[in-house]
Amino acid sequence: MTEQQDTLLRVSGLKTHFRTEQGTIRAVDGIDFEIKRGETFGIVGESGCGKSVTAYSIMQLIERPQGDIVSGSIEYMGEGARPIDIAALDPNGPDMRNLRGNEIGMIFQEPMTSLNPIYTIGNQIIEAIVLHQRVSKMEARKRAIELLDRVGLSDPRSQIDDYPHQLSGGMRQRVMIAMALSCNPRLLIADEPTTALDVTVEAQILDLMRDLQQDFGMSIMLITHNLGVVAENCDRVMVMYLGKVIEEGSAVDIFYNPRHPYTHGLLESIPQIGLSSRLTPIEGAVPMMQDIPTGCTFAPRCPHVMAICEDDPPMLFPSDSERTKCWLYSEEALPQHAK
Amino acid sequence: MPSETVLQVHELKKYFPIRKGILKRTVGWIRAVDEVSFSVSAGQTLGLVGESGCGKTTTGRCILRLYEPTAGSILYRLDDQLENIVEFNHAEMKRVRQKLQIIFQDPFSSLDPRMTIHDIIAEPLRINRIGTRAQQSDRVEELMDLVGLNASQMNRYPHEFSGGQRQRIGIARALALNPEMIVCDEPVSALDVSVQAQVLNLLMDLQERLNLAYLFIAHDLSVVEYISKRVVVMYLGKIVEIADATDLYQSPRHPYTEALLGAIPIPDPLAKRTRKPLTGTVPSAANPPSGCNFRTRCAYAQDVCAREEPPLTQIDGDRSVACHFADELELTGFSRGGTSRLPIHSALPNMNYGSSMAGAPG
Numbered sequence: 179m180t181e182q183q184d185t186l187l188r189v190s191g192l193k194t195h196f197r198t199e200q201g202t203i204r205a206v207d208g209i210d211f212e213i214k215r216g217e218t219f220g221i222v223g224e225s226g227c228g229k230s231v232t233a234y235s236i237m238q239l240i241e242r243p244q245g246d247i248v249s250g251s252i253e254y255m256g257e258g259a260r261p262i263d264i265a266a267l268d269p270n271g272p273d274m275r276n277l278r279g280n281e282i283g284m285i286f287q288e289p290m291t292s293l294n295p296i297y298t299i300g301n302q303i304i305e306a307i308v309l310h311q312r313v314s315k316m317e318a319r320k321r322a323i324e325l326l327d328r329v330g331l332s333d334p335r336s337q338i339d340d341y342p343h344q345l346s347g348g349m350r351q352r353v354m355i356a357m358a359l360s361c362n363p364r365l366l367i368a369d370e371p372t373t374a375l376d377v378t379v380e381a382q383i384l385d386l387m388r389d390l391q392q393d394f395g396m397s398i399m400l401i402t403h404n405l406g407v408v409a410e411n412c413d414r415v416m417v418m419y420l421g422k423v424i425e426e427g428s429a430v431d432i433f434y435n436p437r438h439p440y441t442h443g444l445l446e447s448i449p450q451i452g453l454s455s456r457l458t459p460i461e462g463a464v465p466m467m468q469d470i471p472t473g474c475t476f477a478p479r480c481p482h483v484m485a486i487c488e489d490d491p492p493m494l495f496p497s498d499s500e501r502t503k504c505w506l507y508s509e510e511a512l513p514q515h516a517k
Numbered sequence: 518m519p520s521e522t523v524l525q526v527h528e529l530k531k532y533f534p535i536r537k538g539i540l541k542r543t544v545g546w547i548r549a550v551d552e553v554s555f556s557v558s559a560g561q562t563l564g565l566v567g568e569s570g571c572g573k574t575t576t577g578r579c580i581l582r583l584y585e586p587t588a589g590s591i592l593y594r595l596d597d598q599l600e601n602i603v604e605f606n607h608a609e610m611k612r613v614r615q616k617l618q619i620i621f622q623d624p625f626s627s628l629d630p631r632m633t634i635h636d637i638i639a640e641p642l643r644i645n646r647i648g649t650r651a652q653q654s655d656r657v658e659e660l661m662d663l664v665g666l667n668a669s670q671m672n673r674y675p676h677e678f679s680g681g682q683r684q685r686i687g688i689a690r691a692l693a694l695n696p697e698m699i700v701c702d703e704p705v706s707a708l709d710v711s712v713q714a715q716v717l718n719l720l721m722d723l724q725e726r727l728n729l730a731y732l733f734i735a736h737d738l739s740v741v742e743y744i745s746k747r748v749v750v751m752y753l754g755k756i757v758e759i760a761d762a763t764d765l766y767q768s769p770r771h772p773y774t775e776a777l778l779g780a781i782p783i784p785d786p787l788a789k790r791t792r793k794p795l796t797g798t799v800p801s802a803a804n805p806p807s808g809c810n811f812r813t814r815c816a817y818a819q820d821v822c823a824r825e826e827p828p829l830t831q832i833d834g835d836r837s838v839a840c841h842f843a844d845e846l847e848l849t850g851f852s853r854g855g856t857s858r859l860p861i862h863s864a865l866p867n868m869n870y871g872s873s874m875a876g877a878p879g
Binding site: 377382 | 709
C-alpha cells in the first residue's frame with residue numbers, strides 16, 4: 179500500500195443503459211464510488227447486478243449504439259493536475275486510447291477469448307507496448323520477455339513465440355496480466371480473473387496479483403462473485419444488486435458487520451467448511467432486468483421488508499465507515515414502519 | 518454392509534483414443550479414468566472432487582453408460598442384487614436408468630427449448646410407458662410441487678425460467694421414475710450463490726424424504742463438504758484419497774488433498790492463512806508422469822515416487838490413500854486461521870439499528 183491514500187478514480191451518478199426490444203435495461207443505474215491509490219477495491223454481486231458493465235463503462239468499452247453512458251461522470255486523477263472525465267471522452271478518440279491500456283489496464287474472465295488466437299503472445303504484448311510507448315520493436319520484445327518472466331512463465335524466451343492455444347488457462351491469464359501491466363497502469367481492472375480457473379491455479383494467480391501490486395503500486399478493481407476471493411484480497415468492498423450499490427465498506431465491516439439484508443443473505447448462502455449448520459438462502463431469484471420492482475429493488479426477496487420499501491427507493495445511509503442503501507437505517511422510516 | 522450398497526465401481530477405466538492423420542490412426546490414449554474403484558451406500562452422498570481434467574465427469578457418465586467404459590465393472594443394485602450393468606443391452610439399460618438418474622451442470626443446455634416443462638418432466642414416464650396421460654400430468658404436478666416449482670407454470674417453456682428454476686426442472690425430471698440414486702454432475706456451479714444454496718438445500722431435503730443416494734461431482738470443495746458424507750479426491754484419472762468428509766477436510770493424508778484445501782479462499786478478511794501454493798499445472802492425461810501422477814507438483818516427492826506408482830491403500834479403517842508416504846507425512850487440514858465461524862454480529866439489521874457499530878474481533 180502507498181502512504182498517499184488519495185483518490186485515483188471517482189465515479190458519480192453513473193448510469194449505463196441498454197436499449198432492447200423489451201425496453202430499456204438499466205444495467206448500471208446511478209452508482210457512486212471512489213478507488214484510492216494503491217488499494218484493492220472489490221465489487222461483488224450476482225449475475226446481472228451490473229458489476230461488469232461498471233468496468234466496461236470505465237474502459238469505454240460499452241457496445242454502442244445499443245448501450246450508452248446516459249449520465250454521470252467517471253473522473254480519473256492521473257498524472258496531471260486536472261482530473262479527466264472519462265464519461266465525456268469520445269470512446270474512439272485519442273484521449274481514451276491513451277488512457278486505455280496506458281493508464282488503466284484490464285484483465286477478463288476468459289483468457290482464451292480475450293487473446294487473439296492467430297498471433298503469438300509475444301506479438302500481442304509487443305503491440306501494446308509499441309502502441310503506448312516510444313520504443314523500438316527490439317526494446318519492446320526485451321520488455322515483453324521481462325514481463326513474462328515476472329508473471330511466472332517458466333521459459334519466457336521461447337514461450338514468447340507461443341500461440342495462445344499452446345498455453346494452459348492459468349498461463350494464459352498470466353499472459354493477460356503481463357499485457358495489462360505492460361505500460362505500468364495506475365489502475366488494473368480485473369473482471370472475474372479467476373472464475374474460469376481451477377482452485378489451485380486461482381490461488382497462484384491471486385498471489386501473483388498481490389505481489390505485482392506491491393511492486394507496481396497500482397490500484398486494483400477486483401470484480402468477482404466469490405466472497406472468499408473478496409475477503410482475501412480486498413481492502414474495501416462494494417456490493418451491487420440490480421444496477422445499484424446497496425452497501426459499501428471495508429472488507430472487515432462487510433464480512434463481520436453486514437448491514438444490508440442482501441449482503442447478509444449472501445454471506446449466509448455460502449457453505450463454510452467445518453460448519454455443519456444448514457444454509458439459509460435468500461428467497462426467490464434476481465428479477466429479470468425488464469421488470470425491476472419500484473421502490474427498493476431487493477424488497478420482494480427481503481426478509482425485513484417494510485411498507486415503505488415497496489414504494490420508495492432507499493437512499494444511501496452512511497455511517498462512520500460504511501454506506502448502506504436500506505430503509506432499516508433511516509431515522510424517519512423505521513419508527514413508522516417497523517413491524 | 519453389502520446389502521446397503523447401491524453402486525459399486527470396480528477398476529473402472531475409460532481411455533479416449535487420440536487420432537491423427539488422414540487415416541485417423543490411433544496414435545495414443547487419453548487416460549481419462551484409470552482404474553477407479555469406489556462404492557456408494559443407499560441414502561448417502563459421495564462427493565467426487567478434483568480439478569478440471571481429473572476425470573470426475575467422465576466417471577459420472579461412465580456409470581450411466583453415457584460413455585462406454587474401456588474396462589472395469591459397474592455393479593448397481595437392482596431388486597436387492599448387485600448386477601454388473603457394463604454387460605447390459607439397451608433394453609436392460611432402460612430398466613437401470615429408471616433407478617439411476619443424472620442431473621447436469623448447465624441448466625440452459627440440458628433442457629430442450631422446444632418442449633414445455635410438462636413434456637420435459639413427463640418424458641421419462643412416456644418413454645417407459647408409465648400411467649395414462651392424465652396420471653402422467655398428475656405426477657408432473659406432484660414433482661413440480663416436490664422441487665418447489667409452481668405447478669401452474671407447467672405449460673411454459675424453459676426460457677421463461679431462471680437458472681435456479683431450470684435446475685429444479687432437471688431435478689424433477691430425474692425424480693420422475695423414483696430413482697434410488699442420482700449422479701449430480703456439477704449441479705450448482707452455474708448458479709449464483711444465493712440460488713446455489715437453495716438448490717443444495719433442496720437436494721438434501723429430497724435425499725432425506727426419498728432416501729436417495731447421490732454421487733455429487735463438483736470442483737467447489739466447500740459445496741462438496743456441505744453435502745457429502747464421504748469424499749473421493751481424483752487427480753489425473755486416478756483416486757488419490759477416499760475418506761469421510763470430516764476426516765478428509767480436517768486431516769488430509771495425501772499431499773494433493775492438502776494442496777487443494779490450502780487453496781480454498783476463506784470468506785473471512787481476518788483469517789490468517791498458511792498457504793503452500795501448488796506450483797505448475799495438471800500434466801496431460803495423454804502422457805502422465807511415471808510412477809506417482811502427482812509427483813511433478815508434490816512438495817514431498819522423493820526418488821521412489823518417480824519409479825513406483827503408489828497403490829490406493831486402506832489405512833485407519835475407512836480411509837484409503839495412494840501415497841508412498843501416507844503414514845509419515847504431517848499434513849495440514851483446512852483451517853480458517855483462528856476464527857471458528859464467520860462471526861456476523863448483526864444477526865438482524867433491525868436489531869442492529871441505532872446501536873453503535875461493533876468492532877470486529879481480531
